Amino acid sequence: MQLDSYAAKGKMTILYHLLRGRLQLDETIAERVFACTSCGLCDVACGYNQSEAIHEMKAVLCKQGVAPPEGYRKISTSTRESGNPYSANSAEGDTVLQSLSESKLSSADYTLFLGCTQIYRESEEIDSLLKILRAAGVSFRIPNEQICCGSPAYRVGDEFQAFEQAKRITTLFESMQSDKILVSCAGCYRMFSNDFKLLMNDESRFKTTHTIELLQELIKQKRLKISPLNATITYHDPCHLGRHSGLYDAPRQVLSSIPGVRLVEMEWNRKFAKCCGAGGGFRAGKVEDSIAIAANRVQEAKATEASILATACPFCLRNLRDGAASIDSKIKIESVESILAKLVL
Ligand code: SF4
Ligand code: SF4
Structure with a gap:
């Protein structure tokens, strides 16, 4: 297989031949298909939703048990075994959340969902965010349990694990009676506002706001x-x-x-x-x-x-x-x- 099989056009050619039965799914094809950041630039370039087709190919590879290259596979395994893609101890994530005073509140306008990258890798981002929300007097509470939104597993085609995460998150938000969710990670945002609807047959019952939208509103209202x-x-x-x-x-x-x-x-x-x-x-x-x-x-x-x-x-x-x-x-x-x-x- 040539080098251009890594590009979007090459992936579409692979799909074409797979659909016609001229190629079989194997690890070489998996390596090409997974070499994609899901960025969607190819969609804009040609006006056809190629990134979605590539996602479907990843999902089929995953369902048929054709092993993706190891690093991608680890995202799935870690989410299943540790509850997050970093293989971090989720009890430590829970402790971080429980140390924040907003996790003790029983009601608020928003529920702030903090994602795995913020909790396990970029925790100073949490401090910045909380400082702004508190300064503007935003009414928000924080769950006391850390659950991955499922985006990393979903993007490597593991729709089963992503669905499990979606169910857990939905149950968590329902138990908190939260229907306005605030997130500051782009991956969590897309997952909650778009992919959950696909995974849960349009049954997700909450509205998601990215903190950047809220900041825009707070500035407009002169609250900062x-x-x-x-x-x-x-x-x-x-x-x-x-x-x-x-x-x-x-x-x-x-x-x-x-x-x-x-x-x-x-x-x-x-x-x-x-x-x-x-x-x-x-x-x-x-x-x-x-x-x-x-x-x-x-x-x-x-x-x-x-x-x-x-x-x-x-x-x-x-x-x-x-x-x-x-x-x-x-x-x-x-x-x-x-x-x-x-x-x-
Ligand atoms: S989604 Fe991005 S990385 Fe994937 S094939 Fe398209 S342009 Fe390339
Ligand atoms: S959202 Fe950010 S991390 Fe994710 S693919 Fe795009 S640029 Fe990369």
């Missing part, structure tokens, strides 16, 4: 006092938030509302934004390639002469930072929340 920041910032659209959910304006409006900030765009932005390289299990499956893609995105940010590369997803944040480190880039990579948290009075 923000000190100035003299900086040029460029924004990386997380694929699950931008291309897959259409949320482009809110993060830009939040950043532009900071006095002194000059917002500049990278060459590839909004629906054409390049991926950070982490999604679809790619970071676990092909870590070096994943970080090389992130480094490419960081180079693009550097070309704007921005001093800060901002994003709205802890998973993008993590990969972009690794990409920057791999090329010794000094550009600061921060979430919109962490930029704002330092400025909130």
Whole structure:
């Protein structure tokens, strides 16, 4: 099989021949199909939903027991065995949540769902987020149990495990009588607002808001006092938030509302934004390639002469930072929340 079988067009050619019975599913095909970050840029490029077709191929491979390469497989196994894709001790995740005062509340307007990456890898992001929500007087509570949203398992085609996570989450929210869910991870957002409907036959009964949408609203209502920041910032659209959910304006409006900030765009932005390289299990499956893609995105940010590369997803944040480190880039990579948290009075 040629190198172009890694590209979207090559994957579609594989699908064409599979459907005609000219190819059989095997580990070589699995390796090509899984080499995809689920970014959806190919959908925009050709106007046909190729990323969904690739997802279906992953799901079929998974159901038929054709082993995906090991890193991808581990996401599934870890979610099943540890309750999260990082193989972290979930009791520690529960302890983090239970240490937050909002986990003791019995009612609030929003339920803030904190995802695995925030809890097990980027916990300072939680501090930033809580600082802003508390400063604005947002009424929110936090579950005292950490459950993975199922996005990593779903993106590697394990719909069975993703469905199990969806059931557990739905039961958790029902037990808390929560119907307004707040998330700040792009993967969790897409999962709750879109994929749960597919997995649960449209039976998910809650509305999901990304914190970036809430921040936009809080700023509009003048509920946050923000000190100035003299900086040029460029924004990386997380694929699950931008291309897959259409949320482009809110993060830009939040950043532009900071006095002194000059917002500049990278060459590839909004629906054409390049991926950070982490999604679809790619970071676990092909870590070096994943970080090389992130480094490419960081180079693009550097070309704007921005001093800060901002994003709205802890998973993008993590990969972009690794990409920057791999090329010794000094550009600061921060979430919109962490930029704002330092400025909130
Ligand atoms: S990585 Fe992105 S552009 Fe490439 S095939 Fe996957 S979804 Fe399409
Ligand atoms: S980690 Fe971010 S940029 Fe990468 S695929 Fe996921 S949402 Fe897209």
